Amino acid sequence: MAAPATPTKTCALSDICVLCGFSFIQYEKKDNGEVILRKHFDRKLRFTTERVENVYKITGINFSSNSAVCLKCYRSVDSVIKSEQKNENIKANICSMARKINETHLLQLPSPRRKVITKRMLRSPVVTQSAKKGKTFNIEAVKYIPVHIAPFKEITNTGDIDKPKTVRRSLEFQDVKVNLQANQGEIEITIAYPSGRRTELVRNETEQKICRAIFNGRSSGNAKNAIIAVVSTAYRKEVVTAVSHIISCESKELCKRNSGSILQQKDHNSILEFSWDKFYRELHIKAPNTLRVIQSAVSDVPVAIGEKKFINLMLTVASAFHGRNQEMPSVHYQLGFILAHGGCTQRDIDRLAKCGMTVTSKSMHSKLETWISNLDAEVIALKKSWEEGQENTTKYQLIGDNWDKKILPSYRTSQNQTQSIHLFNVLIAVDRVQIPVVTPERDLEYADISFEKFVPSLEEQEKLKEELVFITATSVIRNIPHLSKLLDKIYPKHLPHKYSDQAGIKTVQYPLGLYDCNETKTADVIKLLKELQQKYVPHRDGEICEPVLFGGDRLTDERIQCAQEAMLNGNTSDDRLEGFISKIEDFHRSMNFFRKMDLENLSDSIPLPQQFYQYTDADKISWINDICERIIEKYFFEGSPDIMSMLRDCVTDKNHPDNYWVSNFNEGRVNVIIVKKLMRMLAV
Known part of the structure; x- marks a missing residue:
């Protein structure tokens, strides 16, 4: 086995510093034979004309422009040059002062025997009176006029000469x-x-x-x-500097932490009760000069409270104070809420925040999270008064609908699939008409009440027809553009009744937000109804004292009823979910009505009577009511003046075939013979 090689470093002499010899290109060879190239070009400075001259001043060597110097060496050269220049300046100053003294004072004494010079100070030592006691300054101003020599004729003139007074x-x-x-x-x-x-x-x-x-x-x-x-x-510049100092002092005092400014109050009640008048009164007291300066930029004349320029003035001051102190964002929070309410996206809100017009979307959402407990505070107060049974208590009802959304992935994989979000939006609508509770004069047994009283009479059906005709005509006029141009301005907005004044008032609503609930799952609906029933349904002595209406579309109505039927075996009214009465909202019925009419395929022109434009307003209203009445009689009453005739005959005639079981009651029980006949029929 071969021994490991000795590590070496090879420096390229073709690219080095001309002062210290540092190589900008080095090759390092490790013990395993691996060669690593290291380039130190971040320390390399190419020679320019100025650098060549500076190096020549120190070394006396004239290098070529293709050479280079390292950063450390050139810093040393630059430091030496600056030190020499500083020393030369000090030397020149000393020589100048010595030359001046030598030429003026020391060589020009009044007498060769005189060795000292005495100078008189500004204040005389004879006066012993303190200057602090009487600081009265007497100023004497004399204006000198150039002398004008008059001609000889004017001098010899004996007339009166105007003399300066x-x-x-x-x-x-x-x-x-x-x-x-x-x-x-x-x-x-x-x-x-x-x-x-x-x-x-x-x-x-x-x-x-x-x-x-x-x-x-x-x-x-x-x-x-x-x-x-x-x-x-x-001296405009000096005046502006003085004014800016005054404005700065006022702004600093108003914007400091815990100053109590209205812009620093960011809680729920303060933002909802904010007004420009309160902010104007605060500025008028704490920063009047700032208000006057910015007002002069907005208008040349005093701005009246309430006009558009007044709003521009207040918004400008609020933006300026928010720029000085980020803890004064009350107005910017309100602008963010308005943008979010209008459908502005989070990205656009963040872009406007960078422009200084609002707060970021993250700050706005964090603030809204702290307000969750304030969403239903007024509703809880209404519920308490409802539970106490106060007279003319304001009541309310719930309205809800599902909110579904699918999030499609940019790249679909086995782990990154389409996300389906199922939420449920709930809001509370306060009743505009408060109907007092009707108490019967005497309690009646159920057996003493005739079932026929619960069946709508002919008079009640006639009133129902009038209301349906009005609702149908109003819906047709609003949703068919051609009829809207002809009849929208003349057709009455409300059907006259004893609550017509309250019907024109705008409904007060309280949004409760989105709940994590899939409307297609009965278990989620039961969980949602229990939560809403516990918070918003009035209770008395642990039991539900009065149910609350819960409106929605046909699917919501069906799912609530399914949830209540699934909990019928509960022991208490809360367990049986008896706190809600589901219903279908009018706007969903109107949608179903127009879907049946197939509005998308309607022609642009509608056949009108020949002399329609000569009709009076009353005749035009009668014409559209007659058409809607025929529609109601055909599709709702099915051509019969009494849609309850079959039900009325059934409940009033004991011998009616549908009353078979009722007619065979014997002491509250069905006759056993009839039961045996029924069993025999089922067996067959």
Whole structure:
């Protein structure tokens, strides 16, 4: 067996650093004979004109532009060059100062015998009065006018010559002399200190305007406005800097943590009760200057509360504060809820969040998860009042429907199949009409009540026909475009009755969310009904005091009834699921009605009477009602004025063939002879 080879490293001399000799290409041979190529091009710097000059300054060698230097060596060269440049600058400064002293002070003393120089300080040592006691400054301003020599004729003229008037004004100033007729010239200001006076000559044009504004506006009271006008024109940058400092202080105070701002309140009640008026009052108290500055950008005139510009103003301020402090997102949460309610996808919400218009979808969903307990808080309060039996208690009903979705995989495999999601959506609709509980005058036995009273009479069927005609006509007009153009504006929206006022009120709804329930499985429906019955069905003394309506489509109605039939052997009303009465909602019946009419194959034109456009509105309403009445009589009443005639004959005639068992009752039991006959018939 051969001995292992000695590890070696081979450096390529064709590509090395010209200062230290480091090779940028190296070959490493391991003991097993494997050769590894290592390239250190990240440490290599090609020679440019500047690098060649810098290396030449240090080494005195002129390398070619094809050479290279490593990063470590060139950093050392650069450090040496900078150090030399710094030393040269220091040396030049020292030489300059020494030369200046040598030329001015030390060689030009007043006398060869004089060895010291005494300089007078700004404050005289004779005055012993403290400057802290009386800080009153007396300012004396004298305006000098250039001298104009008059011609000889004007000098020899004996007429009156206009002389400049000297006016003395004293507004906390001393000996102020102003020439009102002069518009040009220099201004001299003298300030009287307790230790003496100091005089300055104002030559700057802007400062002269400020002095004029002070002297001219002291008496009229407009000095402040005049000074602001001059400063804002000449020193705009400085004015903007000062204003930005004021805005920054107000914003910092309002946006700091636990400041109590309305934008920091993110709980359920605070967001639902948020209003722009509350936010405006808060800004008016805590940040009035910020409000005025941003308002000036929105409009030149004051913005009235309630108009569109007012909303733009408030939204701009809220976005600015949210950008300063991420803990003030109340408005942005509301925008996210509006987008989600309108059907905006999570990806689009995240894109808008990057633009600063809303919060991210993850933050919004996390916030909604904390509000689960608040979804049915008002419903629970209604349930408690219902259980207590309060007078005119507001009642409600449940509405639900299945929500199914299939998720198709991009790549179908044995483990990645189509996912079928089955959920059930439930909401609560509050009743608009509260019907009081009717208590009978006296309790009647079931045997004393005639079964015929439960059968609808002819008068009740006639009222039912009128309601069905109105419902059918309304549905036809709304869903057939041609009839909608002709009759939608004139046909009544509601059938007149004693609750017509309440019928026009919008229904109050409370969404309860999606439940994990497959409507096609009876076990899931039973589990769902038990949960909803325990939370939303009123109980009294452990028993159901009144059932609640549960609406849906035909499948939901059938599945609820199947679940209740499967639990008929329960011991209590809760176990038997007697807390719900299932029904089919009107909109599902309307859908089935129009599916039967085959609206998709209807022609665009509908045959109308010849003089239809000359009809009055009442005649047009009568025309559509007559057509709908014929439809109801044909398909609902089946051409009979009494659809309950067969049932009425059966319950009123004891000798009717369908009353065979009832007619053979003997002391509440069926005659044994009849039972034997029946057994014999079944045996045959």
